[in-house]
Amino acid sequence: MYRMLCALSAAISVLTACIPADAAKTKDRFYFERLGYAHWQVPTYRKIVALTFDDGPDLKYTPQILQLLTNYGDRATFFLIGKKAEQYPDVVRQTALLGNELGNHTFSHANIAHLSTADLTKELDEGKSAIERITGQRCVYFRPPRGYYDEPSVLTAYRRGYSVIMWSWDEDSRDWAGPSAATIAHSVLNHLHPGDIILLHDGTANSKQTVAALRIILPELHRRGYQSVTVTDLLRSADETDFYAK
Ligand SMILES: [Zn+2]
Known part of the structure; x- marks a missing residue:
């Protein structure tokens, strides 16, 4: 609905x-x-959120995150940089095999504020081919690098078959900047609401802290009755909940 x-x-x-x-x-x-055309969070009454990870795959940190998600029966969406996906295809395959979703974060983590429509289209197409060639998984979500969006870029993505997936305004952990694991976890858990899209990173120099934060976040999510699902399942829950009809 x-x-x-x-x-x-x-x-x-x-x-x-x-x-x-x-x-x-x-x-x-x-x-x-x-x-x-774009989603920042999803209206739902169910206690579900979408953990999302940008800038991977990473040879070291992505498998650690996958293991933690599996331990708790959670799923997430990974917004991959196409160039890195080509570098670490086994990690990408494993991510998909475990039931997680893969999204496009451009081929080269380009600053799309400075790209022409043709160049953005190229970045999207090359990123998508890398993911689809490795996994066969259809790629229908786009997260713009640095969260940049404007009308031309959103429309370009939409016309190429994507929904743009941003994140809840109060769920930017800024984990890429190197805060402590406790600070990342606090930032995520302190603002938790049903339908949140939570921004984390698995492919930065500080992703070690993100892994440590997940060891705090995941058990606490479940203690509060929450679960992390893929973006597709989160969007589907808005249909099921029929939020606007109530
Ligand atoms: Zn990024």
Whole structure:
């Protein structure tokens, strides 16, 4: 239902320009969310969240994260850099085999603010081919490097078949900057809500701290009755919950 409403909203907006004038002018988060082109979090009553990991695969840290997720019966979505995926295909295959989802984080972690539409399309296509060649898994989610988005980039991704997956505003752990594991865990757990998309990194120089933080985050998630699922399952839960119909 949620996605149906997004599609309906998109159709209506074209016909009647029902999007508020201020949002349409600024093309902010709410503009893209109402169109269903991008998601920052998902409306649901179920105690589920989507842990997401950027900048991998990493030969050392990704397998450690996979093991932890498996131990707790959790799933996550990994936004891969295509170039690294080609470098470590076995890690990518293992990530998919364990039931996790793979998303596109461009081929070279490009700064898309400076890319033409043609160059962004190339980055998306090359990233996608790397993932699909290794796993056969269809790649339909795009996370822009550095979280950069504007109308041309969101539309380019949408037209190439992607939903843009951002993260909940209060769920940016900034783990890439090297805080302690306790600080990362606190930042994630302190703001936890159903439907959150949580940003973490498995492919940075500080991902050791992220692994340590997960040893705190995962048991606490479950103690509170939460589970981490893939982005697809999180989006599906919005359909099941029929959030807007209540
Ligand atoms: Zn990144």
